[in-house]
Amino acid sequence: MSKGHSEYDFFEIEKRWQKVWADKRAFEVREDPAKPKFYLLEMYPYPSGRIHMGHVRNYSIGDVIGRFKTMRGFNVLHPIGWDALGMPAENAAIKHSIHPQTWTLDNIAHMKAQLQRMGIAYDWSREVNTCLPEYYKWNQWIFLRLFERGLAYRKKSWVNWCPQCRTVLANEQAAGGECWRCATPVEQKKMDHWFLKITDYAEELLTGHAQLRKWPEHVLLMQKNWIGKSRGAYVDFAVPELGRPIRVFTTRIDTIFGATFLVLSPEHPLSRDLIAGDKEAKLQEWVTKTVAESRLRRDLGDAEKEGIDTGRTAINPFTGERIPIWIANYVLMEYGTGAIMAVPAHDERDFEFAQKYGLVIREVIEPEPPAADTGGDGGLFVDHGLVKNSGPWSGLRSEEAMERMAALAKDQGFGEASTTFRLRDWGISRQRYWGAPIPIIYCAKCGIQGVPDEDLPVRIPYNAEFTGEAGSPLEKVAEFVNATCPKCGGKARRETDTMDTFVDSSWYFFRYASPKEAMLPFARAAADYWMPVDLYIGGVEHAILHLIYARFFTKVLRDLGLTALDEPFPHYLAQGMVTKDGSAMSKSRGNVVDPDEIINTYGADALRLFILFAAPPEKEFAWNEDGIEGAYRFICRVRQTFEEIREMSQESAAGEDAAFDTDSAARLRKKMHQTIKKVGEDIEKRFHLNTAISSIMEFTNMLRREKDVLKGSAEGRALLREAAADLILLLSPFTPHICEEMWKALGRDGLVFHAPWPAYDPGLAREEKATVVVEINGKIRDKFETDLGIPEDEMKAIALGLPRIQELIGARPVRKVVCIQNKIVNIVL
């Protein structure tokens, strides 16, 4: 690790070119209708203190693509900003008595300098910072528009509560069921919260997938499962003693003849009525206990299933049968109606519950076609099949039975077909200081009032106390809480909850189009030019939440008339995580590798090259810096080779020229065109930057091999100069500093950043010869070389004529010969 600057002075070179780029404002762009635009975006960082390797990877990938697109003639918008609100700043305030704003702004200053040392081609004039009032003002403005339309509303909701600190805890602060500060067991408490009605857009978030053909399939699948659309039916089970029915939601109405009991969630409004009577006290005690239990555990489904028999019964409308009504912890109020019909023979959870409490299990579906062994766990069969033991419905296939049974329920007035979603409304209230205040005022007389637009932003008050106890710091700032009702002018109370920081990140990409816009969140014309984001790159860990919220916001902004777009990110590249010791690098795990150390030792170019070469972008990369030396040495070799070629081109008059070696020249020229083709395709089509680099390395290796022969002739030297120039161009998106340096040394005008990407000749890039492999029964036995594209008959004749092949076949008859042009002949005996 004690490498000096002996090989090349990357420190001086990188600093110098970074200054040139900044002085020339090389990366700043403007709307230009004459050029095709390309909006390239990487997920903006949270300013946690220092850049980590995940950032280095994310931004290096983006920079290669941005520089490449620029060289291809695109008007490339490549901005960056800061996701600057959030809990860590407040935690730092509590632990180290530093103001969240100071902590955040210091971190940003440091990280900005780090990013600049990386040489990423960002348009810094568009930097966005979400903790500044000029940004979060627009969060508030958008919130008010949602509020006016009924898309932002208040509802009671469960929160994690620490009775010791008397404060609300985020899930991660309540991990393991204990308060992160004092280890007190976490309780559940119901509080008023603000919600955004994302469920109104559930269907569109699903159908919008049709516009996302350039997203990874698995990400769309995760979102689809998250939205969780299920077709099913509501069915009312009459409870004569109660005077009204219990409505259940089921996705398997075809199994209703196997419904042997009903189960209600403990929170279900009818639970209380059902347990009224002699056993009330005992039952109520159980219900209260279950409700208070960590909802997290119940949500996960790994809590032991528990329930109680209410002693009541309900009538199955299809069979007329009376079945018992239970209350159990495995049914959640948030899904469906909070009540289910239990079909233990065909549902895993119902089955487990029925076994525990000795309830009836009745089979009503059989596999189709009836198979010998599908029983599994003693009769549990959860797939669709053929209905049986179901009166007139027996013999129908599940799909048909579902349709017809739902139709009957509707005709008879005890149910209907319906669709539900797993997706729930987005709770955005946070009882915290370092977030965008929710712009609402509570007036005893006039009720809930939105803050008038002209009073925005509602600023985060600077002076507050950070103790981590007794609620949000904002509640204790009197001048913040005490407000005037915008309607009646009377005394009123200001909302002290702040917004989830996912709100900030749900629209920041619009702001980059016009970061200084003062009248609206963003200027329509600028957004119309730049949006949508042509390529969005970021961690796959954000594949669900952030991306679904951003899609939701875009649709909301469209419906507000601010944009015409349906989808913000038509193309998403899901980047794999950078891990160390089996998990993501993070401060709390103490497994962070600081990029600064690597840059100090090897330079930014080497770090960029190394991290891009180590693995393809979408793959997880377990940090291992063994290859960094190799990346550094490669840069040195390129430089050395370049210098030799540059010097020889100036000393051409030194004696008689040797003959021009046409074989050597042809090899080099072919490799050159093949490399240009491959690098361009690897960057543009599949983002496989690691293989792009490896082909540049191969080209460099050949250039080094051939140069000693070629340098003897004037023609050879001309070819070498051409090859060296192409090498610099191809490498420049990866290692921009050293390439600018060489470009200048080559005597070229302007920046290599502004030079056009080299073109290749498809004819020269094509191979003329093919090596055909000859297999016998799938095992390689010989190979031969031919011209490209000879007919299969001819391939077959050559293969069968090879002495070695004849010998191996011997007297055995050839049953079949499979020929694939230019590739293979497989002889089957």
Next chain:
RNA sequence: GGGCAGAUGGCGGAAUGGCAGACGCGCUAGGCUUAGGACCUAGUUCCCGAUGAGGGAAUGCGGGUUCGAAUCCCGCUCUGCCCA
């Protein structure tokens, strides 16, 4: 617990149905050198064989489809991510 991925030499990876291990790291031998962690040359999946010719095995495990499977299908194991 559910959802989604991944597993290839000593290591990172390449190959997307057709020569497994490109490219790089590391290692070994030799050269250069006062010396070297720099540079150059050669070698480097495993087993059998003699250091040869040659042969065999092998892409987490078990099965299947195919003339042919790292690649497609089914079942497992382990690891990661998200729900948290």
